[in-house]
Amino acid sequence: MGEFKVHRVRFFDYMPSAIRAMAFNSRTERLAVARADGAVEIFNFSDNYYQEKVIPGRDGRAVEALCWVGQRLFSAGLNGEITEYDLENLKPQYVIEAYGGPIWTISCNNQGTHLAVSCEDGTVKLFEILKEKIQFQRNLDRQKSRIISLSWHPSGAQIAAGMMDMIRIFDTETGRATHRLLVERGVGASKSREVVVWSIAFLSNNTIVSGDSAGKVQIWDGLMGTLVRTHLVTKWDVLALAVSQDESSLIAGTSEGTIVQFQFLSSTVDRQDRDHEWVRTRTFKNHSHDVKALALTDTAVVSGGMDTQLVVHPLLDKVEKNTQEAAQRKIAFPHRSLVGCAKKAGLLLFQFPDHLELWRLGESDGNDHICCSALSPCGGWLVYSTVSSVRLYKLQHNNNISVNKVRPQQRIIQLRSVHQLCFSADSSKLFASSSQSSVVVVALNQLECKYLQTLRHKSGHSCPTAVAIHPTTNNLISVHADQQIFEFSLQQKEYTEWSRKLQKQGLHGLWLKRDTPVTSVGFNPKNPTHIILNDTFMFCIIDQSLPLPESSTILYNQMTLRSLPAPERTRQSHAFKICKNFQHVLSMSLLDDLSLVVVERPLLDVMAQLPPPVRQKKFAT
């Protein structure tokens, strides 16, 4: 298949940021994940867990909790503000100050009418949810210590609040505290320390489940205000709890990185109605550090924490075997390219949340984080966008690089927020995807830019993860989150023959089973039949001239081919040439001189930058 000169780049010190909070919307199957840098990501669970949207963060706006209300997403943080997001334009819609000091958590009742936020000053504030905004309604009885966790009773009549050393139950009608449940402190040295109720869940049968810093998961009777059962889960903290929709299963995340499942089971199998009890069943160990955020979907345990990875662990009793759902997924890197490459000039552009690196090129001003960036193939232009603005730079590099900011045209200023940026192959045009699914094309003359045209694209079935137009045939190649590949002829306005053949025959099972989306599509400048794709774990050259693989043929056959004699080799070879020599690939691009630039970010390097875990299991301990 040809040989490439490979530049293996490992100096991109990209560090994903820790996961802080999580909210799952079971109706839309969307998971919102908040990271420590304030970024909020939306994953579409019905579309192969694709990272659909990223709302970049902002300095000093750490999100502490997330909450879905229908299709609307709210967040609250230690800066004391409640934010609602504009999920179309991927930016905060409005921000409301709660005036209660740092907010620890935000929670919405089942009816979707009220939001409750818990504040550092010991108040629980209720906000009424209106059509376009939220409005402060009342305070519940003010407590002496901060309120860490909240949970509504499904009826909406009561709220359980976890505090320091105790749990309070409030009546939402009167705002009075009806019960006071004292939580026992840890034993030994931690006896003198206050115990923090990190997480709480109020179930419909008036059971309250709490997780605290003494490592206990406690089951309380919410009517009588008595402790039913204590499960000592860890020596450290229980940080998060999540309850399944049918309230038959419960998970608790600990700072050891373990997740412990409890199930509501009857002690005997034949009398199903009585004697139900919360029994500790499974333990998952998918994280090395604190599990801070948890969600329990119908089929899987979703967890995230300090080690920055989002893990979807399927519950094998709820899914069919050997399906896409039954595989465990670890999402470690964003599903988009953070690396720009000037193919002609051989420059690399790395995108960090708060700066770009082209051998340390300029810092973004303001507090907004960069959401996308691009580098022109000739290396003469650089463009990036934040939530509020787009900036274009001209680069001059003789021996030392100088950056000149270009005074943008009126039209570009209008582009308030841009999600994708791209230069044409000859570096004469800049494409920018903006709000309302439109693409803005800007022609770049030597010194000025000109707005040309806006294309509207019809929405597809599965979200495309990588798109490219072939430089010579003008065919548009799109790869989707469900791993399908399409080739669309822009001239004939229809799918090409190859694409139809591919759809008819279907893709190989192993190809469909891969669990990371293709992040880039490229072409071989020397051979127009070659399409180059890559995801985190492999890179693939699709040779359109070769037959497609049957479902019975071996997909990963490079090694076997090598051992075969030449005539046999041609008979056995098929269109998909897959190379798995690289791992944790962030970007891969083929330069004009047929050298391949691979930007890797080994997961071990990421792990090495994390603080040491509280506990590592050692043999015989």
Add this chain to the structure above:
Amino acid sequence: MSAGKQQGQRSEVKVNAGDNMVEHGDIRVVHRGGSKIDFRQPVITNDSRFLLCASGECVKVFSTSTEECIHDLQGHTDLVTGVLLRPSNHLQVYSCSIDGTVRLWDFTDGILIKTYVIGCPVYSIYASANHEGVIFIVVPMLGDKRSELFQLVAVHLPQSGDQLVESRELSAVLSNVSSNPADIAFGRGGEYIASAKGLQLKVFFFKKQKSYEFSLKEDNKKGGLNTFTCVACHPKDDCIATGHGDGKIRLWRNFNHKKEYTYSTLHWHHNAVSSLCFTPEGTNLLSGGVESVLVQWRYNQESQRDFLPRLGAAITHIAVSPDGALFCTSHSDNKITIIQSCVKVSAVIQGLVKGESVQTDLIVDPRSKALVLNGKPGHLQFYSLQRDKLLYNLDIVQQEYIHELGLEQFEVVKAAFDASGTWLATVEERKQKSAELEVNLKLWAFDEQTQSFVLNTTISAPHEARITAMCFRQATDSQTTMLVSTSKDGHFKAWQLATPAHTEDEGPSWSCDFVGTYHGLVPECCCFSADSSLLAVSFQEVVTVWSPTSWELLTTLSQPPGAIRDLCFGRLSCSKYLLGTTAKNLLCCWNLLTCSLEWSTSMDISLLLADPLSENMAAFCCQAGCTDLFVFKPSEPRPLFSHKAVCSGTVTRAVFAPREKMLDSCEENSQWLNRSQLHFLTQYMDLMTFTTKAEDDRLMASSKQLVIDDSVAMTPFYLLLGKHRHQQQENQDPMSSLSAERTPLPQSSVAIKELLQTPAHVLPSTSFLCSMFVQSLLISVTDLSGCRENNKKAEEEMESEKEEEDSEQEMESSIVRSEQAAVSVQSAECAAPALTKAQVRELRRLKKLDHSWLAGLLDS
């Protein structure tokens, strides 16, 4: 009544149990002593007083407090594979065996109640209180008895008065189960049964007649083994605990769902969990494995667990008493430990320790008559064959044993006793791959005070190479003892006890006396003649005969080709003969008077040994994968006894153990067993012996006698009171004169009445009352004879004082044996001077009573 029947059945089953065994008159090969007690899970009885365990062909009943074996339940004719308390009667126990029967016993009296003939080998047995009259057994799949597939079947036990019941109606419950009893367990209230095999767990619900199957993946990511090793069910909740090959314990719940079953995992063991057991209330789960640590998990709070470490050897089974007070663990070194409430080891029942091989020969300690062989690593064990009990372990190596795979340790490879049992010589060696061979010769003297062996001399590197043989000079007179050792380095050395030259307060120690060689050949065997006047040492094909007094080479004998394998001098009338076996299948007998070959015969003898108490010699020959035994006298051409196919494989270890009591069998082919008993080890480390029909009958008779006897555990005092009460009952019923021997004692009740009715302040001293009271309980000779003569005579005797005194003297002589009783009576007389005349008379009369009965009791 059924003894004859049983006997017939026994021999019949024996034929198909042994591979191709032929009956040899009255002599059978049996397991007698030293069988495994860790083979199956033991059972603790409801009152926690007895522990029952399968041991070879019988079930042993041990006392949980004294560790003593109380009796054997004998009757099975093959390996017993399971013991189970009968759910409906806690005084009865089922046992199952490979011989195809299930037997029901009364274990307190050791009576066989019923025998159910199943008709195919039974591998394990289960029962539940909810299944009245049904037992569940594991048998091979029908059709093909040799297959490796087993099934669980239910057997309806027919209600019948017969002792022997055919119950061949089996109804299959689960197919393809494991034959390991730990892999099947009854669930709560017997509603379901759980069975694990390989990677699959099956749960069968009896009510719904439905089974659920759960499979695990073959291997987890880290390479651990997920295979099931054992199963236990919670007694109150529906929770199944399973042990796994990688040391995990899974607690299964919701297992009446195909998909929504769930399990939690507990992991402490680093290697396979071999046994699991819930306590009767279900509050705790016990687990054990190769770590030899008993782990107690709190049910539903599994993060809290207790450990009982250092139990000595890998745990193979765990059992809990029905009241939960006692735990017992079986260990792989043939030991059962009884533990009180998971904290204290209260008793250890130790069987014969069996390693992978016995490097020392089987030896009999002349002093204790115990069998001596390798035991725990680095130890010699002294095992009493008569009592079937481990006496003690002697630490030879005296180094800490470290259990690690591939680590070479010192091993005891040779041991020898001198004739009187005062000296013990041991050889230990360690061969590490890179290092040189380390050999130590140790000599131990028997210390009368501590009744054990004390190290006298350690000779490190006694030879430059491995020691091949070692023997003491069998000095009958009190000459100096001598030890001869032969080695691969081409020398044989004589060691002698010598007093040290410089007079320190050290006792005599051993030193080398003579080093002998013969043409640089390697010596293999050495042997002293019966009178210790000759020493024979074999150097490959050549036998050299030396005089141990002058160290003169007297003669050489040779019968090439083939190196000498074994050497033996004849005994008693045959002491002029020297026998040797060669590697080329030749048994030679040399006459030492003529120094010529007397006879030779061609047979492949793996082991030749002489009976120390007779002229007899035993030769084990290996033929076609089996071992035959020949017993012969060197002077006679015809063997005394031959037994084809004693066992499969070769026999390399055997010993003649002298009997405590000589048998007086006059049958020709069993005469050789009169003085000593022949024990041998099979290749599977089973200790076997030969038994005659007479012995069998005697054993049978003694077990019959047990039935009549009262419970052994009862104290003599209890017996005394019991008999007394019995007599009182008879008193009340005047018609019961059938038991003529037990005539009523009217005066005894009078004595007691007197004792009870007299006011306390006028009572004589207690010492007086005590003897009077005790005597009132005794049966007098006169009363015994009262049935023959009249009571009148006794009254006459009472009247004449003189006669009384005469008879008193007669009495004196008759009670000489019970000195204590007599003394107490006399002291009572002097201690109580102020007695009324009536009292004195009464006392005299009492004194006349026969005390010999009590004396007999005290003696026994």
